[in-house]
Amino acid sequence: MADTATFSPSRRFVIAAIGVGTAGFAVGCDTRTAAAAGPVTLTSLGDYVRVGSDNTITVYLRHIEFGQGVSTGLTTIVAEEIDADWSQMRFEHSPADNAKYGNAAFGGMMGTGGSTAIFSSWGQLRAAGASAREMLRQAAAKKFGVDASEVLLVKGKAEAGGKSATYGELAVEASAITPPDPATLKYKDASAYAFIGKERDAATGYGRLDTPDKVHAKAQYALDYHVEGALTALLTRSPKFGGKVASFDATEAKAVAGVTDVVQISNGVAVLATNFWAAKKGRDALKITWDDSAAEKRSTDAIIADYKKALAKPGMEARKEGAGVAGLTGAGEVITADFEFPSLVHAPMEPLNCTITYKPGESCTIHSGSQMPTGDQAAACSVLGLKPEQVVITTLLAGGSFGRRATPDADLVSEAAQIAKVIEGKAPVKLMWTREDDIRSGKYRPMAVHRMTARINNGAIEAWGDRTAIQSIMEGTPFLPPGAPDFSSIEGSNDIAYAIPNISVDVHLVKSPVSVLWWRSVGHTHTAYAKEHFFDVAARKAGKDPVELRRALLAKDPRQLGVLNLAIEKAGPVPAGKTRGVAVHHSFSSYVAEVADVTVNADGTFHVDRVVCAVDCGIVINPDIVRSQMEGGIGYGLSAILGEALTIKDGAPVQTNFYDYNVLRMAQMPKIEVHIVPSTEPPTGVGEPGVPPIGPAVANALLASTGKTYSKLPLGLKA
16 A cells, blocks of 8 residues: 555654764765755755755754754754854754664663753764864865865855855765764854854744744644554553453444454554544444453552551662661651652643554554654564564654653554554554543553651751652663662652761662653652752751751752752742742752742642742753743643642542643743853753752742641642
């Protein structure tokens, strides 16, 4: 069947240099047709840069654009070094290719997450832009008959000796030139930057590259992708976590007009139909008997109680300073509190979906908003028995993710491939998840309990203990060695920066059939809350002002102290009738402090009125995007601590949609001010670091007003 596709117009760790300097430069071209100007030839000047005969410059993105602004940020780096005009810049998602586009933070596989996009691509894309610039300079020198040192490159043109040529006119000749040795590349001085660190300018059109198509309904999301003759598939999964299909009766489902197939795969029964509503009606008509022998059968309260039982004994040690846990005994007073965190849903606006076209034994093409494209490719190969070169992954825009589109088991593509295999590729398959599927059958931020302990003596915190019980995200994946404490469970607690002489951090990795996954800012979502709120509790117990004690204990951490001081300075005096809380946290190599001003009413309700945020994320590529990510992260984190919780009853999720899974409403959104610390350090992450501090900042404001410890989330609106 021909793949005649159209788009509907309606709708962390150690980073190594990859690509430029190791793989060399690929030279090639392809041709496109522009509506007005005719064919446009695109010439490759390396793995990341293509120059069009129309003088456009297209940057290949190894990271997906799902609203975080990465398409603009990564393109800005190349635009700066290649001396382009912003109007020239374009972007495309790169093919699935670990060798060219792998991310060291993901073990060398392609992946977007962990706030690593700018952080990990800074070196590669600077080199890609600078190398392409020098190839264009050499081509211009040859064309003009001058020495390369005489060629001036500016705004997408080369000039020398009264002659000029656009990059588009030089591209083919430039592609034949041997790329310069990466060690000889010279980069722009920051004082000469035209784009990096600059504010958006409406007059010159310098803004986000993904915005115009979204405004004009031209943006091509995975959900918009349609293939002629495709069947829509909806999958029924077990209502209990860990349940399996025992048997099913498809008689009534097959009687629904438009239903073509009902097939079983590893984790459920799929109904295929000629349209979505037929598939949904068919799925509703299915009769399935479930095998719950290995399923979760407990409810949330019982699971939390079991976590607390585990905390009675030491877990795997993650950090020991001074006497460690032994330091919690001695002179003074010991205080303790158990912090309970519920499971959380990612809930991106665009639920999961992908389209797969499978030709048995020959090929497979997959179109999706893929956060881990080579992982998806490997999953399809495994299911379909194909080689990587036979599986083409096309990454499209995605409507949010927050971690959901990056799964070690590639669940979405694996399901789609299994369905395509069972029907023997007779038609393309568009697998869709509904909002209810997303909330009731997804993967969740794992519930957790932190047992926080501190010993207070003579007005000082002399010992600190943080013991966690949590279901591991990484256990059983290539990301975690057997027997090691899951770093994603204790990040933010094991690297506590306060100069406390005795520190103990340990963790219990508990077992459950509940499916779990990283959620925006991963472990920091709960470790920052427990650490920063309990710090205020301990400081007040010691008779100290929490802010001043923070300053004293962060004296040897200048960047964390810097954002703390900046946020407090910009917040100014506490407004009359308000209460204030402060939190500071280091995550994804960035530093963020947040000050929350809260109104607490006589009836116990409260409203977060204003948040002042200070961020140190190294060199800032796009200030507006940094502010947007901080604002979005604060809103996302506030949503979680105020109202979000997936609760479990007898092994099954209770919530089904936004009417009972309580995400933040517009009226609850505070005024937000973001202040960026100037820096010459390499750029670091901004997608996630805004999330962790907001919860404890709000809880600390409530503590200042009521004297209570807020140890169970969500807080709701009752103080």
